[in-house]
Amino acid sequence: MSSTAQMDRQVVEAPKRGLARLNIQVENIASGVVLVGLVIVLSLVSPAFLSFSNFLDIARVVAITGIIAAGMTLVIITGGIDLSVGSTVGLVGAVTASLVANSASNSDFVTAFKLPVPLAVLVGLAVGSLIGFVNGLIITKTKIEPFMATLGSMIFVKGLLYLFTGGYPVNFQPMPDDFAFIGQGALFGIPTPVWVFAVIVVALWWISRRTTVGRAIYAIGGNPEAARLSGLKVERTKIMVYTLLGLLAGLAGIILTSRLASATTVNGTGYELIAISGVVIGGTSLVGGRGSVIGSLIGVFTVGVIQNALNLFGASTQIQYVVTGLVLLLAISLDGIARRRRRT
Amino acid sequence: MSSLLARIPGRQRESGAAGMRRLPLQGQQLALVVLIALLAAVFTSQSPEFLSTGSVENLLRGASMFGIVGLGLTIVIISTGSIGGIDLSVGSMMALGGAIGAGLLGTAFTAANPVKLPAALSVLIALVVTGLLGALSGLLISLLKLAPFAVTLGMMSVARGLTYVMIAWAIGSSNTAGITFSDPLFDWFGLTNYGPIPAITVLFLVLAALIAFVLKATAFGRSLFVLGGNAENARLAGINVRRTIVIVFAISGLLAGLGGLILTGRLSSASPLAATGYELEVIMVAVIGGTSLAGGRGSILGTVLAAILVSEINTGLDMMNVPSFNQYLIKGTILVLAVVLDKVYQARSSRKLAVQSA
Amino acid sequence: MVASSTPQPLLRMEGITKSYGNVQVLHGVDLSVGRGEVLGLLGENGAGKSTLLNILNGVIERDAGSIHIDGEPAEFAGPKQAQDAGLAFIHQELSVLPYLTVAENVFLGRLPRRKGAPWLVDWAACYKQAGEILERLAVKIDPRTIVGRLGTAEQELVEIAKALSMNARIITMDEPTASLTEAEIERLFTLMRALKADGVSVVYVSHRLHEVAEICDRATILRDGKIVSTVDARTTSSHSLATMMVGRELSELFPKTEHERGRETLRVSGLSTVKLNDVSLAAHQGEILGIAGLVGSGRTELARAIFGADPITAGEIFVNGEKVTVDSPGAAIRHGIGLVPEDRKLQGAVLSMSNAHNISLACMSKVSRFGQLNRGGEKQEAKRLIQDLQVYPPRAEQETGRLSGGNQQKVVLAKWLFAGSRILIVDEPTRGVDVGARAAIHGLLNELAGEGATIIMISSDLPEVMGMSDRILVMHEGRIAGEVARADFSEEAIVMYASGLEPTKEGSNA
DSSP, rough: OOOHHOOOOOSSSSHHHHHHHHHHHHHHHHHHHHHHHHHHHHHHHHHHTTHHHHHHHHHHHHHHHHHHHHHHHHHHTTTOOOSHHHHHHHHHHHHHHSSTTTOOOHHHHHSSSSOHHHHHHHOOOOHHHHHHHHHHHHHHHHHOOHHHHHHHHHHHHHHHHHHHHHOEEEEEOOOOOOOOOOOEEEEEEEHHHHHHHHHHHHHHHHHHHHHHHHHHHHHHHOHHHHHTTTTTHHHHHHHHHEEEEEEEEEEEEEHHHHHTEEEEEETTHHHHHHHHHHHHHOOOOTTOOOOOOHHHEEEEEEHHHHHHHHHHOOOOOOHHHHHHHHHHHHHHHHHHHHHHHHHH | HHHHHSTTTTTTHHHGGGTTTTTTHHHHHHHHHHHHHHHHHHHHHGGHHHHHHHHHHHHHHHHHHHHHHHHHHHHHHHGGGGGGGOOTTTTHHHHHHHHHHHTTTTBBBOOOOOOOOOHHHHHHHHHHHHHHHHHHHHHHHHHTTHHHHHHHHHHHHHHHHHHHHHHHHTTTTTOOOOOOOOOOOHHHTTTTTTTEEEHHHHHHHHHHHHHHHHHHBHEEEEEEHHHHOOHHHHHHOOOHHHHHHHHHHHHHHHHHHHEEEEEEHHHHOOOOOTTHHHOOOOOOOOHHTTTTSSOOOOOOOHHHHHHHHHHHHHHHHHHTTTOOHHHHHHHHHHHHHHHHHHHHHHHHHHHHHHHOOO | OOOOOSOOEEEEEEEEEEETTEEEEEEEEEEEOOOEEEEEEEEEETTHHHHHHHHHHSSOOOOOEEEEETTEEEEOSSSSHHHHHTTTEOOOSOOOOOEEEHHHHHTTTTEEEEETTTEEEEEHHHHHHHHHHHHHHTOOTTTBGGGSSSSSHHHHHHHHHHHHTTTTTTEEETTEEEEEETHHHHHHHHHHHHHHHHOOOEEEOOOOOHHHHHHHHHEEEEEEEEEEEEEEETOOOHHHHHHHHSSSSSSHSSSSOOOOOOOOEEEEEEOOOOSSOOOEEEEEETTEEEEEEESSSSHHHHHHHTSSSOOSSEEEEEEEEEOOOSSHHHHHHHHHEEEEOOOOOOOOOOSSBBBBHHHHHHGEEEEEEEETTTTHHHHHHHHHHHHHOOSOOOOOSSBBBGOOOHHHHHHHHHHHHTTTSSSEEEEEETTOOOOOHHHHHHHHHHHHHHHOEEEEEOOOOOHHHHHOOSSEEEEETEEOOOOOOOOOOOOHHHHHHTOOEEEEEGOOOO
């Protein structure tokens, strides 16, 4: 068998090994470098940028889409996508708001029933999880392409949102303190949403890198058939991941509602774009099997810093649409180029 | 040789069934016609004025608008379905087409823009811009082998943003008001009838016939089916894959721009929120029309019929006073059902192929 | 041995050399085909046949050497140029488009155009010309038929018609009979003789040696990227062809170690699925049970059904005498069954993950507690297996996709060793694997059997399955057509069973 080893040795050139190992991390490093570079340039250009309060501002904004992006990372690693998260943000925000004391709206549904804040939040999270669960169910059982299935549910959930609110915003008169704490409060000077975001990033990083479920997520995205033939429960894992994302989108919706002190039908619109952009910028491949939650953290901060800079420079919200789209296009193009390089 | 052929069981029977071969597609189109008639009966029973001239005219305008955009998407899916071909940017492209067309007009009421062009020229520019943006999507997809849904999702956002920018520039203010205007060419898009038939319906049918002809009778049209069936085959058959993908996405962008001009003509205004969510209707038109999301298969007649069906659903629900947002629920469900049916059909036909090759 | 039978061969390839990275797969190969000749190209998997054919048809570039067609030097920038030069390549996997008509498939990308309007397709001419070509092939298929409605054999005829429509003078057929019935094969051969008479040359690749004797004029044998010999196909025995292919007597190549056959470990009774019909078998401790049969005969389906990967419609499975329910791969793994699937890249390994992660994939519970992975333990176990199996490079963190095919296969095997599988089903374990790794994998399987594991080995490679197995079951159309004991092993017996026939008693030549 020693001759075997010798023969095989010819196949893989030794010098490539070090680089090969680096390759995976290069994408993470690259996105990190981009972020740091961006921060440095912006600090030089605009003194307003480099301040603790501005960074807190960025973090507060990023936290909401970042929570979604963290969950989206796992979905994308399984080779899927979820376009319905923006609608889920809106629906869960409205449902939760309606259950919280002092909320009011012109819609009949909304004023009917009140719960203590923790219970209202739980109901909201359950609604988000249910949407994610149904997405996962449709995708695994009918084998429809995930983007198509979740495009359908994006519209459907938006419809539910209108049905529930009658198109009217849900407001508070005034907002209870414990609900306000979720989006507007702070602990040790750090806004609550940022804490929540931090906890979720750590938890999802741990799940993805340190647990058998996480390993299954990577395996399924890398090669679903091999994963199945290794005894992994492919469908169950996928449903779990979509459910988790639904839950996180719901959580983002609750935080957003608390922060804006209002649940409207436009809440969450376009968040799927920001989350997907963040994930892809963070080096997670849309093809599946590769990526990391930490990368997505860097990615959403990159998007957040760009948006923040546009605000600082007084760019209109209209331009921001264009920029968000361009950033997504750029991110997936880089992913495409990286894939090409890997292939050769 | 012929005796050998006869010895292989089952073959003769299959060859003998040549006449039946086109039935499945015809069956699907027949089903669409039946469905259109059935829905018409239901809607009429609920609200008798469904069959009034005004309502039918409205239905035809909607069908023509969605149908024209749907023609583009049909071509995209037929030719690139095998690589997941789809164009999610059509709704935003419609908005952008309308915004450019109206924004460059000399007759816009609120126009602050220094450039004021004749209607024909502004329409032309609108079509060129949306066509070019479509081509850009196609270029990214073919050059970097990116997932079409992701590229066109990004393009959806870019086009929507450009719509805002265009309108803000045209009315000299960044509030989200629209451009209102009056123009004979846009009236032709939105108001003119030839007898009982809206002008744009004639335009739609002419375009449909033209595209059907191109698909059936030209070398380029046939190459789309080859590409959609199997990209590697297409390359071996000497088809320029990259160029073809760019062209079909350009056509889709251009036709979406045209659809947006029609929408603008119907409303006599261009709003930054116009056509939001219309990609849903357009995808419904293509998929219900029998275009397989897997690529390589589809028919223009199906797309035309599906456009009528989808517009009929819109019109009927409006007349029954179903709030427009509840229509989201119905349409989201229909879309998923249509896609599931396509999947079932694909699975059945591939199983059939598999059994035959076993 | 005979040299070129025609003074001026239609095709002459000389000194063809090709390397991938540091591995030279073709070492100066010479090959010639006469006008109207059918040349058999023989060689084991991995001998370099497909590389050679791909070079011939312009799919890949050669490093050195020359190709002459009709005495003219030929340089192809791509497959299209090769087609234009009169070459046609019919792959084992047919590439017809199922939704299009026969005629359109025949003229794919070259549809006849209208005179005066070259952008328009002349459908009348298209159907007429396609009809003429089909007629020339004596094939009774309406050119307007949708190809998806045809059987495989007829689809293959469409491919041949396509080749003829391009005025192909040299047609490469890669295992064209792999999924054809006897009658269909006969029909194909009739057609090939007609082509010969028309002066069309064919390069014919097949693993079925008796077919080579029947249809080919000469046979060129390729081994380890070199031409071993070119012989008269009609007068050379299958046995000597096989010996030339493997280069040694089979007994040398597969040093079969004899083990004590122990108690029964696996029993399958009356197993049926969509593709399987009432299959029963038993396998034992220390036994290597070979499963032979043509592609599509149900071998892979049998493996997948036992492993719980495909739903079964009837039948029972017993492991160590106990009846078990295997309704998922997970259940099979719990009962100690492992499957090394036929397609390593698509089904075996997750190429984007590291070796260690691939190895622990089927039994993560062994290195985790309450779902949390013990990564140190995982890496250690993986390293041990990587060393035992001599995976190169011997690194646990190495991404599996960056390994050579043979090493990837070793990682897949390591996965089942890690999972502690005692019944290991290996489906084409050495397909696309280089010679060295092949020997290592064979050695490992022998070793496992020696330690009392049960190995079920599926292979299309007759020398392999005969060299390795204690017993061979031959499948035909979803059934077990016959069983051959080691003492009675012969290619002929297996081929006869595989074709659905009873072997003749005196035909044995092993």
